[in-house]
Amino acid sequence: MCLHPHPAGERGAAGPVFTVADIFRAHGPAYDHAHALPPLVARVLRDVITCRTAALGGHLDVCDHCGLEHPFYNSCRNRHCPTCQALRQARWIEERKARILPIHYFHVVFTLPDELRPVALVNPKVVLDLLFDAASRTLLDLGRDPDRLGGTLGLTAVLHTWARDMGYHPHLHCIVTGGALSADGSHWSPARGRFLFPVTVMGALFRGKFLAGLDAAWRAKKLSLAGSAADLDAPGAFEHLRDRLYRKRWVVFSKRPFGGPEQVIRYLGRYTHRVAISSGRLLDVTDDAVTFRTRGDGTVTLSPDEFIRRFLLHVLPPEFRKIRHYGILSPAGVRSLLPRARVLLGQANTPAPSEPVPDDEPWEDLLERIVGPEARLCPACKVGHLVHRGALPPIREHLPPLPPDTS
Numbered sequence: 001m002c003l004h005p006h007p008a009g010e011r012g013a014a015g016p017v018f019t020v021a022d023i024f025r026a027h028g029p030a031y032d033h034a035h036a037l038p039p040l041v042a043r044v045l046r047d048v049i050t051c052r053t054a055a056l057g058g059h060l061d062v063c064d065h066c067g068l069e070h071p072f073y074n075s076c077r078n079r080h081c082p083t084c085q086a087l088r089q090a091r092w093i094e095e096r097k098a099r100i101l102p103i104h105y106f107h108v109v110f111t112l113p114d115e116l117r118p119v120a121l122v123n124p125k126v127v128l129d130l131l132f133d134a135a136s137r138t139l140l141d142l143g144r145d146p147d148r149l150g151g152t153l154g155l156t157a158v159l160h161t162w163a164r165d166m167g168y169h170p171h172l173h174c175i176v177t178g179g180a181l182s183a184d185g186s187h188w189s190p191a192r193g194r195f196l197f198p199v200t201v202m203g204a205l206f207r208g209k210f211l212a213g214l215d216a217a218w219r220a221k222k223l224s225l226a227g228s229a230a231d232l233d234a235p236g237a238f239e240h241l242r243d244r245l246y247r248k249r250w251v252v253f254s255k256r257p258f259g260g261p262e263q264v265i266r267y268l269g270r271y272t273h274r275v276a277i278s279s280g281r282l283l284d285v286t287d288d289a290v291t292f293r294t295r296g297d298g299t300v301t302l303s304p305d306e307f308i309r310r311f312l313l314h315v316l317p318p319e320f321r322k323i324r325h326y327g328i329l330s331p332a333g334v335r336s337l338l339p340r341a342r343v344l345l346g347q348a349n350t351p352a353p354s355e356p357v358p359d360d361e362p363w364e365d366l367l368e369r370i371v372g373p374e375a376r377l378c379p380a381c382k383v384g385h386l387v388h389r390g391a392l393p394p395i396r397e398h399l400p401p402l403p404p405d406t407s
Contacts, residue, residue, distance in 0.1 A: 018284070018285040019083070020048065020082045020083075020277060020279050020311070021048055021049065021051060021052075021082070022285065023285060024308065027304040027305065028045050028308060029402065031304075032045055034305075037403070040315060041312050041315050043405075044078055044312065045308075046405065047077075047078035047080075047081055048076070048078070048083070049399065049402060050076060050399065050402070052073045052075060054071075055394055055395065055402075056074040056075075057074055057391065057394040057395075059072055059390065059391050061387060064387050068379075070379075070386060079273075079316075080314070080315055080316070085273040089273040092272055093269050093272075096156075097265060100261040101177060101261070101347065102345055102346065103261075104178040104257035105177060105257060105261075105264045106177075106196040106255065106258075107174070107175060107254070108174045108176055108253070110131065110138075110174065110206055111171040111251060112127070112131060112170045113248060115241060118227075118228035118229045119223065119232065121227070121229070121313070122225070122226055123222075125317040126217050126222055127170070128170060128320065130210055130217070132172065132324055133209070134213060135172050136155065136157060136324070136326045137209055138202055138206045138209060139153065139326075140155075140327055141205065144183075150183070150189055151180030151182040151188075152180055152183070152337060153176060153179065153327050154333065154338070155175065155325070155326050155327055156323065156325050157173070157174045157323070157324050158172070158175075158272050158322065159171075159322040159323075160172075160274065161316075162314050164294040164298075165294055166307075177327075178190060178191040181328055181337055181344070185337075185340045187344060194257070195254050196254060199252045202252040203250040204250070207248075211245055214242070215242055272323055276311050276313075277292060277311065283299060287304075288304065289304075
């Protein structure tokens with residue numbers, strides 16, 4: 001299937017010329033046919049291909065002033081789909097606004113050493129759960145240290161598994177409160193200085209906690225040493241790697257604090273619901289090459305098959321939570337510790353954290369609730385408003401042959 005740029009106006013002036021879904025539609029069925037994809041991965045491939053197309057059905061909106069007819073096709077709602085993340089992100093951010101405290105926040109990044117990536121690829125749930133556990137306990141333990149903050153801080157951890165070239169690069173972005181609630185709840189201890197904790201201290205503590213957990217998983221035979229990790233199945237190989245990693249310095253990156261709560265919300269909006277690549281980074285797509293931006297002026301060119309392979313590396317295990325909250329922002333802490341922190345920080349009259357927004361709320365309703373009635377303003381005449389005129393049934397015939405439905 002030949003790929004062509006979308007004509008001006010088809011996706012709007014600000015829309016991308018090429019999309020990830022275009023690449024999947026052109027090359028995904030052949031890729032699926034040539035590879036024995038696990039059911040979950042095949043489902044991601046299928047969902048990206050059909051998202052926001054007539055294959056999923058939708059509804060027709062008509063302008064009540066100029067009569068413009070505008071079809072809106074349903075989303076696949078797959079969390080790995082680049083097309084679906086804006087709605088999920090908007091819902092998530094709306095829920096979190098009431099949990100932001102009037103303080104500065106820090107950004108800390110925990111990255112697994114290169115040597116552990118083959119193990120993570122074969123054992124994603126075990127290794128990525130350990131990444132969350134070791135990083136969160138590192139921050140919480142340092143926060144409780146009486147020589148530091150002496151209390152419970154709050155943090156939100158967001159998993160990314162990719163580098164800018166879509167290679168496998170598991171790391172955790174942690175947004176951490178610049179202070180902690182004392183154990184007795186009597187006072188708030190603000191963090192001092194430009195950085196939360198020394199990076200060398202965080203790196204050493206993170207290394208110890210992670211490797212202890214990995215060693216326990218290996219001894220309990222919960223680690224598979226096959227595939228990309230097969231070299232570690234030789235006698236003494238795993239112990240040698242473990243001991244070498246204990247001697248290696250683990251890098252933890254810490255940024256200066258954000259300017260204020262508004263910056264935290266904007267930052268979370270950028271990071272929480274990212275996938276391996278957005279369509280906005282695609283520069284050129286042909287039948288045999290995909291070129292996209294990496295960092296700065298850097299670019300990478302891959303074959304379509306390699307592009308799809310790298311994208312699918314980042315499919316997470318079923319039900320795996322890629323965003324987790326700890327300390328005063330944990331589910332229990334939000335009910336007990338966060339209200340006390342609010343009182344101490346002068347937010348006693350702030351509304352309680354909102355209940356989760358229903359996931360089945362139509363995106364137009366969510367947008368209207370956030371920005372007002374202008375969300376339904378007609379894009380053509382700018383006077384009338386779009387109103388529903390009926391459902392559009394699914395039509396699949398216009399798509400390429402799809403991977404089998406594994407649901």
